[in-house]
Amino acid sequence: MTLWICATCAVEHPDTAEPPTECAICADERQWVPRSGQKWTTFGDLRAAGVRVELHEVEPGLVAITSTPSVGIGQQCMLVQTPAGNLMFDPIGYVDDEAAARVLSFGPVLGIAASHPHMYGAQVSWSRALGDVPVFVNEADAAWVQRPDAVIQHFTGTLEVAPGLSLHTLGGHFPGSTAALWSDGAGGRGVLLAGDAIFPNPNGRWVSFLRSYPNMLPLSAATVERVVSRASTLRFDRLYNNFGRCVPDDAAAVVRSSADRYIAWVRGDHDDLT
Numbered sequence: 482m483t484l485w486i487c488a489t490c491a492v493e494h495p496d497t498a499e500p501p502t503e504c505a506i507c508a509d510e511r512q513w514v515p516r517s518g519q520k521w522t523t524f525g526d527l528r529a530a531g532v533r534v535e536l537h538e539v540e541p542g543l544v545a546i547t548s549t550p551s552v553g554i555g556q557q558c559m560l561v562q563t564p565a566g567n568l569m570f571d572p573i574g575y576v577d578d579e580a581a582a583r584v585l586s587f588g589p590v591l592g593i594a595a596s597h598p599h600m601y602g603a604q605v606s607w608s609r610a611l612g613d614v615p616v617f618v619n620e621a622d623a624a625w626v627q628r629p630d631a632v633i634q635h636f637t638g639t640l641e642v643a644p645g646l647s648l649h650t651l652g653g654h655f656p657g658s659t660a661a662l663w664s665d666g667a668g669g670r671g672v673l674l675a676g677d678a679i680f681p682n683p684n685g686r687w688v689s690f691l692r693s694y695p696n697m698l699p700l701s702a703a704t705v706e707r708v709v710s711r712a713s714t715l716r717f718d719r720l721y722n723n724f725g726r727c728v729p730d731d732a733a734a735v736v737r738s739s740a741d742r743y744i745a746w747v748r749g750d751h752d753d754l755t
Contacts, residue, residue, distance in 0.1 A: 484628075486527070486603065488520040489513070491553020491574020493603045494627045506598050506625060511654070511693040524606070527552060527575050534573070534580035536560075543666060544587060545725065548575050556600055556723045559674055560584060561663050565643035566591035569611075570661045570674050571723045574602040581610035590614050591642055592634075596676020597655040598625035600723060608632045617642070619650060619657030649715060651678040653690055653700055653708040662715050667730075670718035678708060679736055681726040688720070688728065688739045702744040709740040 482496040487504040490512060494501055500521040507514045532548050539545050539559070546558035552574040559570045566589045584590065593608055594617040595601050604616045605628050613632055620635040640648040645664035652658050658678040666672025673679075679688050690705045692698040700708075713733065720732035728735050745751060 483523055484606070485521045486523060486574055487553065488522045489515060489553060490599055491603070492598070492601045492627050493574065493606055495629075504627070506601075506627065510696060510698065512599060513695055524575065524577070524603075528577065532575050534575065534577065534583070536583055539721070540666065540672075543663070543672065546573060546580075546584070548573050553602070554599060556602070557725045558602075559661075559721065560587060560590075561646060561661065561666075561674070562587055563643045563646050563663075563665070565646075568642050568646055568661065569593040569607060571595050571600040571676060572602040572604045572607045576603050576607050576610050578610065581607070585611065592617050594618075594642075594648055594659065594661065596660065596674070596678065596723060597658045598622050600676060601626065604628075605630045605632060617648060619648075619659050621650065621652075621657030622655050623657075625655075649711065651675070651708050651711050653678050653704055654692060658708075660712070660715075662717060664716070667717075667719040671716045673712070673715060673717040673720045673732065674723075675712075675720055676723045679712065679720065680722050681720065681728050683726070685726065685728045686735065687742075688736055690740070690743060699747060702747050705740050705743055705747075709736055712736055 484496050485494040485500045489507050503519050535547050542562040544560040556571050558573050561568045590611045592615040608614050608616050616633045618633050620637045647662050649660050651660050654677045661674040663672045681688050690700050692700050720728040
């Protein structure tokens with residue numbers, strides 16, 4: 482029996498004698514399957530290929546976890562530290578004993594959460610390696626879980642993981658798209674880990690919103706307004722996405738102004754310029 486990992490998105494699938502016929506996450510219109518067809522890998526294959534987990538501090542109390550070479554979509558997982566314990570957000574699709582030990586060296590892990598199904602990665606395997614910690618999955622996206630397990634705990638709306646650290650449903654990219662709010666981040670001004678729900682541009686002065694990033698599918702004006710209205714109830718000054726991009730300051734205002742610009746364009750306010 483083998484634990485199968487989709488080579489394209491790195492989401493783990495259950496132990497079976499043969500690989501699944503397809504990865505439902507990649508077959509969805511928000512993702513993609515290679516022209517050559519569905520491909521699978523395993524932790525053994527990845528170890529043999531020399532995959533290593535790397536950790537580095539992004540800011541005090543926030544550690545980035547990546548792999549080299551990257552696995553699947555190649556997200557940057559964030560380890561958020563609090564006095565009560567830590568949260569892994571957007572787990573990568575590879576884990577080994579050394580990586581788990583390095584994560585635990587920063588303190589006990591209270592749980593694992595992903596912003597949306599593309600970021601589920603090896604969430605159950607990470608849980609096992611870290612001592613069977615809870616994996617928090619938004620109820621709205623629960624059907625996308627490819628490896629069910631008793632460590633998975635569903636939530637709706639908002640979930641407090643620890644004092645000053647909470648999960649919030651934003652929606653948009655997926656109905657259950659989730660952001661993590663870390664109140665003590667950015668020197669106490671607040672950090673929002675937004676996944677793909679709110680995506681910064683390269684210089685961090687604008688953000689955008691899409692149903693699919695690889696397939697360039699837009700969201701409606703009403704949906705973007707709903708996402709941003711939910712985010713506006715949260716106090717944050719800095720924002721990170723799931724690939725290391727950042728709005729370094731005044732992020733709440735950047736999100737609001739970017740939404741206004743996006744809505745104006747999809748509404749047709751500037752069609753005279755096209």
